[in-house]
Amino acid sequence: MASFFTDLAPNVIFNSDPTAVIDFMKSHKLLADSCNCTCCTKPMELVARPTTSDGFGWRCTNQRCQKRHTYRTIRTGSFFEKSKVTLNKWLYAIYLWSQESKVNTVVKQVDIGEKTVIQMYQYLRDVCSTKLLNTPIELGGPGVVVQIDESLFNHKSKYNRGRRPKKELWVFGLADTSFKPAITYMELVEKRDAATLLPIIEKAVKPGTIIYSDQWKAYCNIQTELKLQHATVNHSVNFVDPETGVHTQAIELYWAKAKYKFKVMKGVSSDLLPNYLDERMWRDRWGSSKDNTFTNILAHISEQYPV
Ligand SMILES: [Zn+2]
Numbered sequence: 001m002a003s004f005f006t007d008l009a010p011n012v013i014f015n016s017d018p019t020a021v022i023d024f025m026k027s028h029k030l031l032a033d034s035c036n037c038t039c040c041t042k043p044m045e046l047v048a049r050p051t052t053s054d055g056f057g058w059r060c061t062n063q064r065c066q067k068r069h070t071y072r073t074i075r076t077g078s079f080f081e082k083s084k085v086t087l088n089k090w091l092y093a094i095y096l097w098s099q100e101s102k103v104n105t106v107v108k109q110v111d112i113g114e115k116t117v118i119q120m121y122q123y124l125r126d127v128c129s130t131k132l133l134n135t136p137i138e139l140g141g142p143g144v145v146v147q148i149d150e151s152l153f154n155h156k157s158k159y160n161r162g163r164r165p166k167k168e169l170w171v172f173g174l175a176d177t178s179f180k181p182a183i184t185y186m187e188l189v190e191k192r193d194a195a196t197l198l199p200i201i202e203k204a205v206k207p208g209t210i211i212y213s214d215q216w217k218a219y220c221n222i223q224t225e226l227k228l229q230h231a232t233v234n235h236s237v238n239f240v241d242p243e244t245g246v247h248t249q250a251i252e253l254y255w256a257k258a259k260y261k262f263k264v265m266k267g268v269s270s271d272l273l274p275n276y277l278d279e280r281m282w283r284d285r286w287g288s289s290k291d292n293t294f295t296n297i298l299a300h301i302s303e304q305y306p307v
Pocket residue numbers: 037038039040041042060061062065066067068
């Protein structure tokens with residue numbers, strides 16, 4: 001893929017000519033490469049429409065067609081269909097999202113209103129959620145250690161002493177330690193009891209997995225009910241069990257990383273938290289470098305919005 005910054009960014013930012021961006025989007029199957037007239041079914045032609053924000057549109061050139069004077073937008077069926085933001089700005093915003101830029105950075109650098117950027121970021125997180133739903137993860141496997149833990153995501157900060165969170169947001173997480181860094185699955189849970197957590201473990205790990213956890217009571221039947229090996233560390237005594245070496249540091253390190261971002265965003269509402277967790281998991285699986293984060297989000301958009 002052409003390097004975004006060297007080949008395309010100058011066009012995106014400074015040039016009002018949208019041709020380069022349209023070509024780029026066509027080559028990544030984000031916009032249709034061709035299009036047939038809905039009336040006469042003959043191929044339409046891509047023609048300049050300087051009065052529109054896209055600068056181009058599809059037109060039927062069949063002289064005998066009743067609809068030969070009507071245009072069709074180049075966004076039909078695409079991820080961008082319902083948006084009023086120019087394609088140049090969209091592409092640049094997607095790029096900044098892939099680099100984990102904050103909403104405010106996009107507002108300033110791309111010159112889009114804050115509410116619109118928040119909405120655009122939400123659309124991108126929806127793409128992440130759909131991708132995860134379509135490709136469920138299976139952690140562990142024979143002899144592989146998966147660490148599990150629950151974590152409170154809206155614990156009161158030291159600056160808000162005495163103000164208890166309206167509703168506690170507990171996230172249950174599983175980290176496969178055979179990957180470095182560990183690959184993790186997270187889910188917002190209503191309760192932290194065995195009836196809630198054990199089915200999640202069963203869903204997320206392969207048979208033969210070894211589970212490491214602390215001594216939370218919900219975990220005590222993992223071995224009998226799920227037929228998985230299970231070892232614990234008593235956190236009130238040690239962080240690493242001195243005899244067995246059992247610890248849950250990978251998942252705890254992961255909590256710190258995941259929560260740092262939410263803290264920067266000054267907290268996330270309970271409605272949106274699952275979506276943000278999805279974004280985190282998506283980045284862990286498909287965003288191992290800045291380049292492939294951008295390439296993969298474009299690929300997943302085009303998968304979900306076939307043109
Ligand atoms: Zn036609």
